[in-house]
Amino acid sequence: xxxxxxxxxxxxxxxxxxxxxxxxxxxxxxxxxDTTDARAVxxxxxxxxxxxxxxxxxxPDELEAAVDLIAEFASDVALAARDHPPDEPFDRAAALSEAxxxxxxxxxxxxxxxxFRATSC
Numbered sequence: 356x357x358x359x360x361x362x363x364x365x366x367x368x369x370x371x372x373x374x375x376x377x378x379x380x381x382x383x384x385x386x387x388x389d390t391t392d393a394r395a396v397x398x399x400x401x402x403x404x405x406x407x408x409x410x411x412x413x414x415p416d417e418l419e420a421a422v423d424l425i426a427e428f429a430s431d432v433a434l435a436a437r438d439h440p441p442d443e444p445f446d447r448a449a450a451l452s453e454a455x456x457x458x459x460x461x462x463x464x465x466x467x468x469x470x471f472r473a474t475s476c
Contacts, residue, residue: 370413372476375468378406393440400433418471421464428454428461 385399407426414422435450 367413367415368475371410371415371418372472374406374410374413375472375476378403378410381406397433397436400429400436404429404433415471418468421467424457424464425461425468428457431457 381403385403388395388399390396404426407422407429411419411422411426431454432451435454439446439450
């Protein structure tokens, strides 16, 4: 039975690492995004939130809280960008600022995920 548990852990880690690598590739592509194209930015933020939402479903137990925090942050930022168009710059800035309030905790969560990736993926 212990063998099966080990196998499930390996499969779970492999699925997580595969999904995480897809996120890193998408982030590299998004870095080249024209930030003056508000529609493209909203689409990319929404896609990023969806990718992190999917990552939640395969996160190892020890990273579950960290991935939840990152996914929630990505979703909050995507919703703020979607709900506050660029022609309302002050409202949009306030919404994005509010969505970014958890940034320090998110940074720590990203460090945990990156550390796991470096040692387990």
